[in-house]
Amino acid sequence: MMIKPQSLKRGDTIGILAPASPPNQENLERSLEFLRELGLNVKFGQHVKNEYGYLAGTDEERLEDLHNMFLDKEVKGIICAGGGYGTARIAAEIDYDLIKNNPKILWGYSDITFLHMSIYQQTGLVTFHGPMLASDIGKEDAHALSKQYFQQLFEPKTITYTEEFSALQVLVEGEVEAILVGGNLSLITSSLGTPFEIDTKDKLLLIEDINEEPRAVDRMLNQLYMAGKLKEAAGFIIGDFNNCVPEREKSLTLEEVIEHYIQKAAKPAMKGFNIGHCSPNIGVPLGVNVKFSTSKKQVIFESGVDSV
Structure with a gap:
């Protein structure tokens, strides 16, 4: 059953989490001006500034922040400060009933x-696959389009x-309407064999890295294919x-690798989307219905929020 979080309005409070690696604090501080321009107030997770090796605090601390943000009635949405590594370490300990009973916006990639x-x-x-505060929005050269697509959180609207x-570029022709899942290829592949293994059956799969x-990339796509x-x-x-380029003299190109597996799968596919570790990075909702057309070179994403 699909659950859409409620949309935001000016004056709402956003929670900021660091569920993976320590974010760049200077960039994070700079990003707050953008949130203020949106009319939002900010509440930091208690452990956002913690460091534990390559993690933003211990697993227990990052899990506590995640749970507290979903429990906090004042917090209407959650935006991640950055990525790196670490979210999979807490996945098995998350109280998913708590999240289901307190649904709200979660934004990151x-x-x-x-x-x-x-x-x-x-x-x-x-949830929403989109640019993060320290990793993207707080950079001095943050792209205006990356910022613009936060507006989808304030009212139900489709994204075309x-x-x-x-x-x-069309890799395999076709038209399809399906639920969107996916995100970072490395993380998708790491879900295989776990209780959270990605379900791609009859779904549109987004990949980036x-x-x-x-x-x-070949190894990961081959594993997903098998x-x-x-x-x-x-x-x-x-x-x-x-920056997915060869480090050795003899190599297939990235394009050759991707096209090999996509054509073996023989399902409608296009590449070239500014979604991922790029600027601009267009935020899109995951878990919604998407209309995909190679003949029109068009993808229409259903709104990810319900009106308040």
């Missing part, structure tokens, strides 16, 4: 993909992605694969 997958599968809650955003050379996840999917949205 990259390592947050594991939360998108686990929360959707356990609760049906629509066409070549006005970026050049799109960063700093993975073609051989690594696990049946690519054949089961209804279609594919190929987002940005930032």
Whole structure:
């Protein structure tokens, strides 16, 4: 059952979490001006400034912040400060009934993909794959379009992605209407064999990644293919694969790798979307119905929020 979170309004309070690695504090502080421009108040998780090796606090601390933000009646939505690594470490300990009974906006990408997958599968809650505060919005060169698509949190509205955003390339022709799942390829692959293994059956699969050379992308797509996840999917949205270039002299190109597996899956697919580790990074809802057309080179995302 799909659950849409309630939309935001000016004066609402946003919770800021760091469920993975320590965010850049200077960028995080700079991003607050953007939230104020949206008319939002801010409440930080208690452990957002903690550091525990490559983690933003211990698993217990990051889990506590996540639970507290969903429990806090004052907090109307949650935006992640950054990604890195660590969300999968807390996935098995999350109280999903707590989230289901207190649904609200959750926004992030990259390592947050594991939360998108686990929360959707356990609760049906629509979440948002979009640019984060310290990682994106707080940078001095943050793109205006990355900021603009936070507006989808304030009123129910569809998002229509066409070549006005970026050049799109058809890999496999076709039209499909299906629920959108996915996110970062590395995190999707790491879900296999766990209680939160991604369900791609009859769903549109979004994939993106960063700093993975073609051989690594090949390994991950091959694993998904052998696990049946690519054949089961209804279609594919190929987002940005930032700096996924060979580190060795002899290599297949990223394009050759992606096209090999997408064509083996033989489901409608386009690539070139500014979704992922790129600028601009267009935020989109996950867990909603999407109309996908290669003939129109158009993707229409259903609204991810309900009106208050």
